[in-house]
Amino acid sequence: MKKFIYNAKEVCSKQVRFSMEQGGLPEVQFESGCDGNLQALSRLVEGMTVAEVVDRLQGISCRGKKSSCPDQLARALERIRNGP
Known part of the structure; x- marks a missing residue:
């Protein structure tokens, strides 16, 4: 399992921390932001594939804003999936 940290930009959340394993997301956590919504988002996407998310x-x-906390997670995953 590989762990990643993505510094969010232009949104309330400061960071997204997640793990990837065999194309899926077993763990997702946001730092700061709307706590209840981000806990729910994390629970909903955990277990999904990177492509689905x-x-x-x-x-x-x-x-x-041009982005959101969910969009920041998608951007982080895209960056990893497509390389730097």
Whole structure:
């Protein structure tokens, strides 16, 4: 299992920490942000494949911002999936 930390940008959450194993996400945690919503998001995506999470969360915006905490997770996964 590989662990990653992604520094979120332009959203309430400061970081997204997650683990990847065999193309899936066994663990996802957000630092800061809307605690209840981010706990729910983490629980919902845990166990999903990286492709599923990216497809569902990519492009979500929040309060007029260009991104959101879910979108930041999708961006982090895309960066890892596609390389730097």
